[in-house]
Amino acid sequence: MRLPRRTSPYLVDGALAALVLFAVSLQFLFPDEDGDPLSWQGFLLGAGTAVPLIWRRRAPILCAIVISCVTPAMAVYHAPPPDVVYGGLVLLYTLAAYVEPVPRRVMLVGWVIGASATMSLKEHAAPFEYAFHLLSLLSAYGFGVLARTQRAYTAALEERARALEREREIDRARAVTSERARIARDMHDVVGHAVSLMVVQAEAGPVVVRSNPARAEAAFDAIAGAGREAMQQLRLILGVLTDAGNGRGGLAAPVPGLARLPDLIRQVSGTTEVTVTLRTTGHPRPIGAETETAAYRIVQEALTNTVKHAYAARADVQLDWGDTELAITVTDDGTGSGPPGAGGGRGLVGIEERAAACGGSAHSGPGPHGGFRVTARLPAARRPAAERAP
Known part of the structure; x- marks a missing residue:
């Protein structure tokens, strides 16, 4: 206005x-x-x-x-x-x-x-005339000083309002950028994981379609299942975007957590040639929804890289609950040279960004005994004293 x-x-x-x-x-x-x-x-x-x-x-x-x-x-x-x-x-x-x-x-x-x-x-x-005239002059001067002070105060308030408005614009732009990055990571993880499984099964289907029809049929079922899962996740993400733009709170955001990790392990093991195992040490306890989602997506992206690039036969997922953090380690026995060289490392960058967004950290590189290893440390609530070892 x-x-x-x-x-x-x-x-x-x-x-x-x-x-x-x-x-x-x-x-x-x-x-x-x-x-x-x-x-x-x-x-x-x-x-x-x-x-x-x-x-x-x-x-x-x-x-x-x-x-x-x-x-x-x-x-x-x-x-x-x-x-x-x-x-x-x-x-x-x-x-x-x-x-x-x-x-x-x-x-x-x-x-x-x-x-x-x-x-x-x-x-x-007369004496009263001195008082009248001199007080008149001093009063006029005093009113001018008050006007000057009021003008300076108003200018300071206006400048402060402009500064606050600039800060709000910066915060709004930062929030939009952060949300775009989060949505990009979700889209990459959902689509990348599903497409990787579909590509693996599509490549294996023609090989066994005559020699092992049952296995070929299972491969096509796996492709369909992965596609349905990807479509469901994409609908949730797009629903969040649509509802945010319309100011409504309809569909909930996709928040897969640690409870769905066994299903992810079974999906990868059942639809690819990679055998995946899951091990948990320490005392599991509830963590924030954002941290749970980050943990799930980190494991999902690490396994997707294993399936797409590592040419591995086996992968191990280990969750280690410490006193103040959750350590995630995903290792495979592949060549260990796939992810950065083949795909530009965008998935690994997404893993590091997810961990950093939760206040944690992530690293990836060749494993000590070959293969490739992804490690992430996410903050968790301090374990109760009664659960700690003496």
């Missing part, structure tokens, strides 16, 4: 100058029979204390010099003298609100001294 344009400073200051000129002219409009003498020269001097206010914000110092010279001249000429220095009050307010400290303080001291000298030497004023 765009704010309306501010009123022109010349228009505001011109109206203010006209108001001061009217106040100065009251002595001429309503003359007092026993009052001070009036003359057109006195009127011009009075106008000289009002007209320069048109430029009070454009050229405050020049305006201050002109009014500071004309006002004492009007008091000395005395036809008529200034009853109230209206122009001087507006001038001191303007200086306090818009001018640097040194010029405005010098001008304030000069006006106080000048007003005191004029009242003593020319007017022979």
